[in-house]
Amino acid sequence: MQAVDRQPNPPIRAPDGTPVHYERHRPEQTTLYRLVQQHAATFFEQAESAAGAGLPQFVKDEFDAYLECGILAHGFLRLHCGDCGHDKLAAFSCKRRGFCPSCGARRMAQTAAHLLDHVIPRVPVRQWVRVCQVRLPIPLRLLLAAQPKLVTPVLQVVHRVITRHLLGQAGLKAEEADSGTVTLIQRFGSAANLNIHLHCLVLDGVHRCDTEGEPVFVEVPAPTDEALQTVLHKIITRLTQAAHPSGGARRRGGFDLHG
Secondary structure, three states, X not given: OOOOOOOOOOOOEOOOOOEOOOOOOOHHHOHHHHHHHHHHHHHHHHHXXXXXXXXXXXXXXXXXXXXXXXXXXXXXXXXXXOOOOOEEEXXXXXXXXXXXXXXXXXXHHHHHHHHHHHHOOOOOEEEOHHHHOOOOOHHHHHHHHHOHHHHHHHHHHHHHHHHHHHHHHHOOOOOOEEOOEEEEEEEEOOOOOEEEEEEEEEEOEEEEEOOOOOEEEEEOOOOOHXXXXXXXXXXXXXXXXXXOOOOOOOEEOOEEOOO
């Protein structure tokens, strides 16, 4: 058997030409980690005492998983480079969706890359912040938090109203064109309070088919403040009607599917 002279791979470099190397994340050295490690038990006790009931187990599990995330004592992979002979240790991550900044940032970057590369077409996109971050009544927020499946009909109402607005701006009917939306559901506010709201990325126009059946994008003007208020009013009205539909409406979990 003839030996093959294997050349080492060239070092990976940043855009400015500097070499790139892996540096292990050390969460135990961060202020957040030390605060959680030292005061989580006290927080649990005070929260349960104030509420008169125990915290849900998934809340405690979130804290426990964060304290193990990136810590070598809780598991790691040993990576060996065949070119230089060096070894690196990569600690296991918690992959949670709570307040772990490392896993949250990684998921955010991966999601953004996936949306740009595989989902959203190369057309203008607008985030409908003022409309999609509707401040739902507190009773409805509690209902959606307790029964997450009810978020779907609420989201259908929001998407339907925005799409109809875009169709009207483009001068087209529902059977002639359609828009597209990617929505991320956020369940808490900046103070970590219960505040279910929607982050909607909406195509800034609609797609219609040309004479050969190929999709053609029709861009629409930016919405005015008056138009945003009109769309917001329609969403609130439809949600109110959906939550308390008249007799005979087809419903799912207390919402009218045709809101």
